[in-house]
Amino acid sequence: MSTDVSRVAVVGDCPAYRYGLARVIDSAPDLEFAVGARSVAQAEGELASGDLLLLDLQEPPGALSATVSRLAARGVRVMVVYAAPPADIGEPIRAGARGCLSRQAGELELLAAIRLVVAGCRYISAVLAVGPRPCLAPPCRVTKREREILELVAVGETDHGIAVRLGISENTVHSHLDRLRDKIGSRRRADLTRFALSHDIVKG
Missing domain, CATH: 1.10.10.10 (Winged helix-like DNA-binding domain superfamily/Winged helix DNA-binding domain)
Incomplete structure (x- = not known):
């Protein structure tokens, strides 16, 4: 296996969504679906060797942030998945998450977000952000x-x-x-x- 392949684990409540993520991740030559589980405990064996954990647990904000904080303290890179915009998108980031992804994200956004976070960047889906969408520079014309x-x-x-x-x-x-x-x-x-x-x- 190429050392350039990034391993992605998925922990989430919804089996159908986990399956969909697995299919998209495995379709990319530079990504590998490591494990899909209903809880962090079930995925424990794969977390240390993985490059990213997509966390899709429908927990109260405080409990979810506590989970993220524990994982981040162990060096696990986490991107939280949301079905709807949270009241405070900054809470999981302050807890140590590297990104927040919407369940509405299509395949292209999903893969791009994974690659950005694995590369050390942060990513937040635009539909989850409160206020104007951020951009890196003033608007410019693109052909x-x-x-x-x-x-x-x-x-x-x-x-x-x-x-x-x-x-x-x-x-x-x-x-x-x-x-x-x-x-x-x-x-x-x-x-x-x-x-x-x-x-x-x-x-x-």
């Missing part, structure tokens, strides 16, 4: 081709893969990415993904 490239970057495609899928040269991809980096004011690939998500370029 149709740049939008296509941003969407592929957000789902983890390589520069070579983007070139093949769009039928253009890899040098052309690099040129578009350079212009995009200038527009958003960052050279980091993870920031390109965040920009795509926050500007509805990736809708799932």
